[in-house]
Amino acid sequence: MTCLHGRHAEPLLFRGLTGDNWTLADYVSRGGYEQFKRILAERMPRERIIDEVRASGLRGRGGAGFPTAVKWGFMPKDHPGQMYLICNADESEPGTFKDRDILRYNPHAVIEGMLIAAYAMGITAGYIYIHGEIWAVYEQFGEAIRQAREAGLIGRDLQGSGFDFELHAFHGYGAYICGEETALLESMEGKRGQPRFKPPFPATNGLYGQPTTINNVETLAYVPFIMAMGGDAYAALGRNNCPGTKIFCLSGDVARPGNYEVPLGISFPELLELAGGMKDGLAMKAVIPGGSSSPVLPAETMMQLNMDYDSIAKAGSMLGTGGVIVLNETRCMVKALLNLSRFYWNESCGQCTPCREGTGWLVSLIERIENGQGKTEDLDLLDNVAANIMGRTICALGDAAAMPVRSFIKHFRAEFEYHIEHKRCPEASGPRE
Amino acid sequence: MLLSEESYRKIDRELEKFPPTKKRSAAIAALTVAQDEKGWLSPDVIKEVANYLGLPAIAVGEVASFYSMFNTSPVGKYKIAVCSNLPCEMTGSDQAAAYLRQKLGIEFGETTPDGLFTLVASECMGACGDGPVIMVNNKNMHMRMTNDKIDRLLEELKQ
Ligand SMILES: NC(=O)C1=CN([C@@H]2O[C@H](COP(=O)(O)OP(=O)(O)OC[C@H]3O[C@@H](n4cnc5c(N)ncnc54)[C@H](O)[C@@H]3O)[C@@H](O)[C@H]2O)C=CC1
Ligand SMILES: Cc1cc2nc3c(=O)[nH]c(=O)nc-3n(C[C@H](O)[C@H](O)[C@H](O)COP(=O)(O)O)c2cc1C
Ligand code: SF4
Ligand code: FES
Numbered sequence: 093m094t095c096l097h098g099r100h101a102e103p104l105l106f107r108g109l110t111g112d113n114w115t116l117a118d119y120v121s122r123g124g125y126e127q128f129k130r131i132l133a134e135r136m137p138r139e140r141i142i143d144e145v146r147a148s149g150l151r152g153r154g155g156a157g158f159p160t161a162v163k164w165g166f167m168p169k170d171h172p173g174q175m176y177l178i179c180n181a182d183e184s185e186p187g188t189f190k191d192r193d194i195l196r197y198n199p200h201a202v203i204e205g206m207l208i209a210a211y212a213m214g215i216t217a218g219y220i221y222i223h224g225e226i227w228a229v230y231e232q233f234g235e236a237i238r239q240a241r242e243a244g245l246i247g248r249d250l251q252g253s254g255f256d257f258e259l260h261a262f263h264g265y266g267a268y269i270c271g272e273e274t275a276l277l278e279s280m281e282g283k284r285g286q287p288r289f290k291p292p293f294p295a296t297n298g299l300y301g302q303p304t305t306i307n308n309v310e311t312l313a314y315v316p317f318i319m320a321m322g323g324d325a326y327a328a329l330g331r332n333n334c335p336g337t338k339i340f341c342l343s344g345d346v347a348r349p350g351n352y353e354v355p356l357g358i359s360f361p362e363l364l365e366l367a368g369g370m371k372d373g374l375a376m377k378a379v380i381p382g383g384s385s386s387p388v389l390p391a392e393t394m395m396q397l398n399m400d401y402d403s404i405a406k407a408g409s410m411l412g413t414g415g416v417i418v419l420n421e422t423r424c425m426v427k428a429l430l431n432l433s434r435f436y437w438n439e440s441c442g443q444c445t446p447c448r449e450g451t452g453w454l455v456s457l458i459e460r461i462e463n464g465q466g467k468t469e470d471l472d473l474l475d476n477v478a479a480n481i482m483g484r485t486i487c488a489l490g491d492a493a494a495m496p497v498r499s500f501i502k503h504f505r506a507e508f509e510y511h512i513e514h515k516r517c518p519e520a521s522g523p524r525e
Numbered sequence: 526m527l528l529s530e531e532s533y534r535k536i537d538r539e540l541e542k543f544p545p546t547k548k549r550s551a552a553i554a555a556l557t558v559a560q561d562e563k564g565w566l567s568p569d570v571i572k573e574v575a576n577y578l579g580l581p582a583i584a585v586g587e588v589a590s591f592y593s594m595f596n597t598s599p600v601g602k603y604k605i606a607v608c609s610n611l612p613c614e615m616t617g618s619d620q621a622a623a624y625l626r627q628k629l630g631i632e633f634g635e636t637t638p639d640g641l642f643t644l645v646a647s648e649c650m651g652a653c654g655d656g657p658v659i660m661v662n663n664k665n666m667h668m669r670m671t672n673d674k675i676d677r678l679l680e681e682l683k684q
Contacts, residue, residue: 186610266594282549349654
């Protein structure tokens with residue numbers, strides 16, 4: 093129940109939610125489905141919806157931050173065959189746990205967002221791909237779909253408008269890589285989840301070879317709110333010229349881990365304060381600001397930063413998914429990196445040699461250093477192996493494995509050197525003697 | 526008829542989600558239904574699912590081996606998966622895992638002699654604010670697992 097702490101700064105998606113009031117009737121009493129019904133009643137031109145989303149400044153909340161209106165604009169205008177809309181709910185990047193809460197607490201906002209997006213692109217069939225590990229959420233979402241269908245919001249000739257939209261829930265079964273959009277498509281086609289080369293992008297060659305738009309849960313869930321308040325008003329919710337709101341997931345050594353819905357561009361110290369500051373009053377050492385694949389930043393850098401795409405990119409990392417992992421002064425950075433690297437090694441789909449072999453090398457080198465058997469030249473070797481993965485793979489998992497390594501060495505080299513020189517881990521959190 | 530009537534009906538409902546020519550899309554869901562009934566996916570079960578979907582057994586077998594929540598060898602009555610990723614590790618998932626190993630007397634990947642419990646390490650379940658996170662039989666997630674809560678959970682499962 094991480095999101096019900098009532099400490100969101102500007103809640104839209106999470107306003108007034110208790111965990112029980114997720115049903116269609118509750119959503120309708122909060123003004124839900126009014127936007128979709130208005131669009132149908134007015135037969136709103138598609139372009140107007142895309143314009144509103146453009147004005148909102150909404151960027152993909154799945155991590156890549158691609159402008160949503162631009163992506164929607166890539167879909168063909170008069171495709172003769174079927175086109176698809178897919179909501180990506182495969183969230184499994186360590187440190188990221190917002191989509192699960194959105195789906196649990198406000199599933200109909202996601203459905204209405206999908207309806208509006210589908211209308212705007214002229215799409216009549218959609219799926220939501222839900223991470224297999226959150227089975228209860230998958231079942232609850234199935235119930236939400238049934239409720240919407242019974243209320244005439246999913247199916248044929250919706251509200252007598254002539255617009256059709258069919259929606260089904262699909263579940264994964266334990267593969268992080270299936271969150272990558274083309275692996276997701278393979279998985280939905282009943283195959284192993286191995287990414288495809290891009291281009292062609294899904295907008296031209298998606299599910300069953302048909303034009304497909306894939307958007308993250310959070311991206312779609314904001315669409316009804318943007319239509320209700322207008323794109324400009326939504327954009328104005330952000331701070332320091334950053335448009336809109338964002339959900340940040342705080343985990344690690346903070347007093348109150350959880351999801352916080354705040355203005356984009358909020359300062360990091362303010363966000364940390366919402367999460368109750370540091371747990372047990374310990375000092376902060378480092379922060380991974382955008383999910384486990386984003387480069388780590390030292391505490392001093394973080395405390396000066398605003399939480400938006402450009403500020404974090406300028407500091408050498410990325411906003412990514414908004415999964416903020418906070419590490420205190422007692423954490424061993426070598427041990428933390430070892431954990432991250434093992435994850436990417438386990439989750440590599442094995443198609444590309446640099447990723448398959450490289451992630452294994454990274455793990456064995458870091459393991460050696462953490463266990464006090466590292467050699468001085470290992471640090472450069474480590475950086476080198478990581479550098480050689482980057483940009484040489486089919487999908488971004490290769491980069492995701494390499495970026496943490498390079499940033500940990502860059503900012504915390506002294507800790508790695510200490511392990512090598514003293515042949516042991518200095519921190520309490522490291523391996524026990 | 527290797528599976529129960531009910532399981533075939535569930536698979537039929539999954540098939541309705543896809544265009545009639547795209548039965549393969551139901552492979553993950555159909556294997557899940559079969560595993561829920563049988564506990565694990567033996568080669569015979571995989572072949573049966575493939576037949577039912579009109580696919581080569583190898584195509585379905587490849588799916589069963591790719592996705593980590595499928596059991597391609599027998600497991601205990603309860604499969605306990607412990608999330609091992611960084612945010613969970615920072616909340617003590619390795620202590621939770623050590624406690625489970627000690628209590629059950631088995632290592633990761635092993636099953637207790639009474640056939641009741643299998644212990645496996647797993648990856649992020651999207652609940653990183655509430656670690657340590659463990660999951661029972663792929664369906665029931667338990668969060669903030671202290672030793673006490675682990676004791677109670679194991680007691681409940683043994684009932
Ligand atoms: N939410 C999660 O659990 C995770 C998120 N990520 C995030 O994923 C990001 C990488 O995602 P990718 O999809 O590889 O990024 P990408 O930059 O390739 O694509 C972003 C989106 O824009 C679309 N797009 C980009 N250029 C296009 C063009 N010319 N024509 C048509 N469509 C175009 C793509 O189809 C895609 O939907 C990372 O930055 C990371 O933060 C990574 C791991 C897990
Ligand atoms: C390895 C990998 C895993 C990913 N996992 C997810 C995910 O779980 N959820 C998600 O929305 N996007 C994920 N993405 C990003 C998607 O490929 C895609 O960019 C996103 O779904 C597009 O939606 P958006 O534009 O709304 O962000 C992942 C990317 C990579 C490289
Ligand atoms: S980079 Fe890794 S995960 Fe991505 S396609 Fe290549 S091997 Fe698979
Ligand atoms: S790290 Fe354990 S649930 Fe995400």
